[in-house]
Amino acid sequence: MDIRKVKVVRYSERASYDRDELMKILSRNFICHVGFIDEGEPYVIPMLYVNDDQYIYMHGSPDSRLIKIIGGGSPIVIAVTEIHGIVLSSDLCNNSINYASVIVYGRGSFVNEPAEKLRVFQLIINRLVPGRIGDTDLPTIDELNSVAVVKVKIEDFAIKKREGGPKISSDKHWEGVIPIVINYGKLISMNNKPIPRYLMDLVMNHQQIT
Amino acid sequence: MDIRKVKVVRYSERASYDRDELMKILSRNFICHVGFIDEGEPYVIPMLYVNDDQYIYMHGSPDSRLIKIIGGGSPIVIAVTEIHGIVLSSDLCNNSINYASVIVYGRGSFVNEPAEKLRVFQLIINRLVPGRIGDTDLPTIDELNSVAVVKVKIEDFAIKKREGGPKISSDKHWEGVIPIVINYGKLISMNNKPIPRYLMDLVMNHQQIT
Numbered sequence: 476m477d478i479r480k481v482k483v484v485r486y487s488e489r490a491s492y493d494r495d496e497l498m499k500i501l502s503r504n505f506i507c508h509v510g511f512i513d514e515g516e517p518y519v520i521p522m523l524y525v526n527d528d529q530y531i532y533m534h535g536s537p538d539s540r541l542i543k544i545i546g547g548g549s550p551i552v553i554a555v556t557e558i559h560g561i562v563l564s565s566d567l568c569n570n571s572i573n574y575a576s577v578i579v580y581g582r583g584s585f586v587n588e589p590a591e592k593l594r595v596f597q598l599i600i601n602r603l604v605p606g607r608i609g610d611t612d613l614p615t616i617d618e619l620n621s622v623a624v625v626k627v628k629i630e631d632f633a634i635k636k637r638e639g640g641p642k643i644s645s646d647k648h649w650e651g652v653i654p655i656v657i658n659y660g661k662l663i664s665m666n667n668k669p670i671p672r673y674l675m676d677l678v679m680n681h682q683q684i685t
Numbered sequence: 686m687d688i689r690k691v692k693v694v695r696y697s698e699r700a701s702y703d704r705d706e707l708m709k710i711l712s713r714n715f716i717c718h719v720g721f722i723d724e725g726e727p728y729v730i731p732m733l734y735v736n737d738d739q740y741i742y743m744h745g746s747p748d749s750r751l752i753k754i755i756g757g758g759s760p761i762v763i764a765v766t767e768i769h770g771i772v773l774s775s776d777l778c779n780n781s782i783n784y785a786s787v788i789v790y791g792r793g794s795f796v797n798e799p800a801e802k803l804r805v806f807q808l809i810i811n812r813l814v815p816g817r818i819g820d821t822d823l824p825t826i827d828e829l830n831s832v833a834v835v836k837v838k839i840e841d842f843a844i845k846k847r848e849g850g851p852k853i854s855s856d857k858h859w860e861g862v863i864p865i866v867i868n869y870g871k872l873i874s875m876n877n878k879p880i881p882r883y884l885m886d887l888v889m890n891h892q893q894i895t
Contacts, residue, residue, distance in 0.1 A: 651874040665861040
């Protein structure tokens, strides 16, 4: 299998190939954009994902055209992007965005073993809501068989990021950064069970306006 | 030019083709993921964008390989995704994500007129920081000429979204939604100018934890 060369020519000072950093960015997010080709045309779809050290996992209906393509082994690309802030310069054309993004190149294949599928769902819930795994119903084999799980080996990747203030600064207008943070709002209960402690902790840990 | 058929077969109850809704979603965001094909392989990159009723605009260095491809007229796809919440069901396999996403299909071309480029930068700053346009230095013709601006005609699109609680509910464990909101943090000043009122208002309007 040929490994694709990942070229980050422009703004090369923004590029990084550090695998630890790749893992850090992948492991603190859960939404990606998957790019693939179908009948010669490009497609991009947002997907829930989880990763371990070697693979990125996604799931969907086995009847889904998209899942069939993503799991079918043709080259795909997975982008995970964090937006950290809006950078304001005095000059209209020098405003910028602070961000960190990873682009992963690989090929997908289907996970068929129910035990391995279960592990993926456990990874997902541990990513989304730590503590929930002890407070949920586990799926039956039939339920696991009714879901398609795709794993994508991380063949190659590129990290790009920008941080700090405007590159060219002046005192003509206010310059600086508007930080962007993702927060969790007040929990919306849909049944009469009391809100578990792990959920209150999760929301509290995601309510940082500094 | 052939218009691509956009099929949303799976979860078709989540799909919508309402142009007003397309415009609403496009106009309240500013980061997209652009998919394209280069030498037979799929690529996805995050980009800053702005839109009007007909076009999506992006910009970059005229020497950038990506900008050349995106502006070169081959079919591209633009995804804009909002994540609204994590949906917790009692069953591990019925957890879900509330979201709204648009996928736009089109072809890019370059904007060459400096006046039209200036309009795009004005659209961008009005999207990012309303009020800033009266408190910024406008670019010279040379500056405008040194930036490549691409416009993509909205040929076709699809909207997908999910809202509400888990599809199958039970009283076995807590069920509900963890809302996800994007907030702006405390402004980081990089010069000695006082923080303008429009910036204080912007941050205050993006600090909603309910």
